[in-house]
Amino acid sequence: MLFLYGLLGRAQETAEKNTILIINATVFDGQNEKMQEGMSILVEGNKIAKIAKTINIPQTAQVVNAQGKVLMPGLIDAHAHPMFAGISQQAGLTSQDGYLNLVAAKTAEKFLMQGFTSLREASGNSISLKCAIDQGLYLGPRIYPTGPMISQTSGHADYRPSTSIPYDPNATLSYIERSGHALIADGVPEIIKGVRSVLRMGATQVKLGAGGGVASIYDPLDVTQYTFEELKAAVDVAETWNTYVMVHAYTPKAIQTSLGPG
16 A cells, blocks of 8 residues: 655645654655665655654644555656546547546546556546646646647547548538547648647647557558658657657557658
């Protein structure tokens, strides 16, 4: 059972500054191979002020006896989908976005209680969820949102009906696109605009579908998506915002195309 540094911090970020002294804890700090037993940890507000064998108890401190349980830094999930982790794929594609956000708020709290104090969202528009957690409205980890995955036509995030062919540029966007969970872009100009649009929404990094998937409709697992020129255009734009591009890719060919020649 874990006592989490980050859990204490996140729970107190919007509260008035208070003091907690945790005693009799077994500490794993992520740097030393051996855990340190019988440690005390002083938490002031949302900051760990001191870790030592013995700490004088401040007059206003709340004392928590860890009873030898392990206290460790919060975990980071570098590939998470908080908007969809709590529901089925069918529900994700057919439910209204308000419902998805309500379910995602409960899912985010579960992530936190499992010890994950930071998530890098790898597509699915969690920007509203992030804002609500940051404002203290809901319990959850710190989220680094990607927003919609950018996908080519027939790509990993193309969930439009098969009857949406031939494509009508004057037609309204599909609901999943309007909700910001996917963005369809083909060719360098559309990629450039798509990346800029995602960053404008508040994404901290960008995600493109560069290959087939097991949870998508039209693309076999072994296909390669986007040309190198299209992928490079996305990276070039992301670099202007001092951020980076993630890609969905399974096969060596899709990976190599994303890495570029040489």
